[in-house]
């Protein structure tokens with residue numbers, strides 16, 4: 001497949017949350033390939049250490065639902081790589097429940113792991129990004145809320161909120177030269193997705209709903225994130241870019 005190349009990313013300090021596996025790992029590999037200095041935060045030590053060993057990216061183990069730990073991780077990334085110029089808020093957990101079975105704890109956990117850290121990661125990188133003259137923030141949303149996926153209401157609520165978060169932060173931070181955009185992936189059959197939620201049949205059904213009948217891969221999402229992180233998208237902010245192969 002084609003591999004996007006963005007010279008403006010060379011030597012840029014990039015921080016990716018949830019970068020150890022799945023789409024986040026493809027994003028880390030994409031920025032590394034473009035010569036950026038990349039750090040990633042993740043709770044999964046095994047995958048994180050393996051990816052760091054394979055790419056040279058800086059892995060900082062962190063539970064992003066702990067805002068103090070998140071701030072410590074952001075500070076360490078900035079101290080070791082320089083002020084963060086590109087932040088990718090990617091970490092998530094797409095827990096599924098029947099509506100009747102969602103507890104308050106499930107609800108709160110879903111907002112914490114899918115939404116809250118996106119805002120506080122932005123707040124944590126902000127002083128350095130402003131001082132460095134600007135930057136780009138990319139928040140991972142999902143098409144699941146656009147379709148109204150019935151079995152993951154706390155998740156879809158958080159993923160819809162990310163578009164509001166993106167638009168308001170884009171308005172607030174634009175005057176400082178900071179762009180804020182979202183990417184909404186369609187169905188990417190990561191190893192985790194196949195292990196937990198999908199079968200060969202549900203995967204085939206999803207493909208049949210795409211206008212483009214090729215399998216949507218982690219790298220397709222990473223390419224959109226790279227474009228929004230690079231200067232090539234310099235006048236694009238407050239947008240949500242859907243990458244789903246034209247799902248219906």
Ligand SMILES: NC(=O)c1ccc[n+]([C@@H]2O[C@H](COP(=O)([O-])OP(=O)(O)OC[C@H]3O[C@@H](n4cnc5c(N)ncnc54)[C@H](O)[C@@H]3O)[C@@H](O)[C@H]2O)c1
Pocket residue numbers: 017018019020021022023024041042043044062063064065089090091092093094113140141142143144184185186187188189190192193
């Ligand atoms: N895979 C898809 O089909 C799909 C579809 C739509 C949207 N998305 C979105 O794209 C992004 C990446 O998707 P994915 O399928 O690769 O995600 P994923 O569920 O595999 O998780 C992403 C990463 O987040 C990490 N993570 C989870 N909880 C964490 C915590 N508390 N602290 C730190 N790290 C934590 C995981 O270890 C993992 O490495 C997510 O925001 C997801 O919501 C994915």
